[in-house]
Amino acid sequence: MRLPVSAKESFVEFAGVQKTYDGEVLVVKDLSLRIRRGEFLTLLGPSGSGKTTTLMMLAGFETPTAGDIMLDGNRIDALPPEKRNIGMVFQNYALFPHMSVAQNVGYPLKVRGVSKAETAERVVKALDMVELGSFAARMPGQLSGGQQQRVALARALVFEPKLVLMDEPLGALDKQLREHMQMEIRHLHERLGITVVYVTHDQSEALTMSDRVAVFNAGIIQQVAPPSELYESPANSFVAQFIGENNRLPGRIEAANGTLCSVVLGSGEVVSATLTSAAGVGQNCLLSIRPERVKIAPPDGAVDNRFEAEIAEVIYLGDHVRVRCRLDGGSEVVVKVSNVEDRPVLDIGSRIPLGWRAQDCRALDAA
Known part of the structure; x- marks a missing residue:
């Protein structure tokens, strides 16, 4: 059994974080969670459990009602999304249909004022990383779902973020392609050593891809553990019923x-x-x-x-x-x-x- 993450090891930390939209019902309740640098951590739970709200607070698209969010030792809960240096991959890919693959991947560099020459070089590197080097001139409408997801992944990695967040990124793919992309993302994570926080409601996906899984229910983390520990030693009846x-x-x-x-x-x-x-x-x-x-x-x-x-x-x-x-x-x-x-x-x-x-x-x- 791996020991809990210490404050010294922590790269991302939620400390006493709460979130309510109406001032009455807490969708995230007193969340305290530490994530190691280079870790692949999945937030898993049924719809409405608080996992996506947690990810959106980390990304900067939602503001905590209470508590602190830290990234690499610095508080970020008051920073706008563009100041957090975090890559984001969504379920719907969010590609610009009027831009080529290369233009889509290069967009984060453009808004950061990176030179055209350096942008071109980094776009080639990012597309090669996801094995789409020959697709730079194509438009998103000419790509399959799996290829579009790879473009979205390349775009999230091209500016070398500290952290990559993924919100149900494979939900729109069919079963066979989804399983293939699970391993693609996992191998990419291992190769680059990036820190990934991943959201899914699919327990099989969470077990396949993660170093650790945080199981959410009703705004509370029920258990955080490696996949084998979750399966073999569930902490309570909810985890036992939800996993496998x-x-x-x-x-x-x-x-x-x-x-x-x-x-x-x-x-x-x-x-x-x-x-x-x-x-x-x-x-x-x-x-x-x-x-x-x-x-x-x-x-x-x-x-x-x-x-x-x-x-x-x-x-x-x-x-x-x-x-x-x-x-x-x-x-x-x-x-x-x-x-x-x-x-x-x-x-x-x-x-x-x-x-x-x-x-x-x-x-x-x-x-």
Whole structure:
């Protein structure tokens, strides 16, 4: 587990930042967040969670109601956007349709008074960076969506900003192109060592691209962690439900011993689990188990929780099979089974043993 970002390491910092539009409802609540230099940090959350407002305050398009925003040790919350030296990439690309690719990319240099000769040189370098060197004379209307997004990225990088912000930049692309551009942006970040703050509501995109992810809900950061930690060790039930597929079983904590606890489900089954954000003994909780952590026909001693179940549904998904099982007590769990040659026969209505380890089952808050 990586340690939190110290004040010395911090390149971008939000300190007690709040934002309200009507003077009553806070869309961002007491936000404190530090971002390392060279880090790729994603702000992830559902619509209305505060992630885009946070990005817009960092860009300078929104003003905080309270708190401070720092960039490289200097307060910037009172600076206009053009004084912050921040690159910005939007979902709709925001290219000028009457300008060529080269003119679009060179525009930030033009408004900064850079000479024509230096502008031309830096435009060539930026377009080569995104593998569009031969497209300089084309107009935006002659480009595909992915090519337009690359032009927008080159324009954000051409003036060598301290920081690049990206607001749902791949939202308008189809699935295959979006996945390709995810890796393009990730590799570009690694090559240049730039600091990127990225906004998305797509959890798969966030996990794929980020060094760390800040999960927002109702204006509050629920957890900031590397992707693997978010997935494997969600801090609460919201993060567990929002990140990846998840079996959710409501229950009550019957006993606790250190990091482990016993949970009684509504159907009467008793489950051994890892105690995390749940309350104490006698309190309601929500058990979280990832479908791939549930084992069908586990060997003796391989799991802490073992049940008999009936297969209720089988869905073929190519590389894996999604199996919905009904435990004898009535609870339902979904199992993700790799589609390999020796996988067990899975017929609807048949009975199978299944189970999972206590360390793979987390007792979270019941909210």
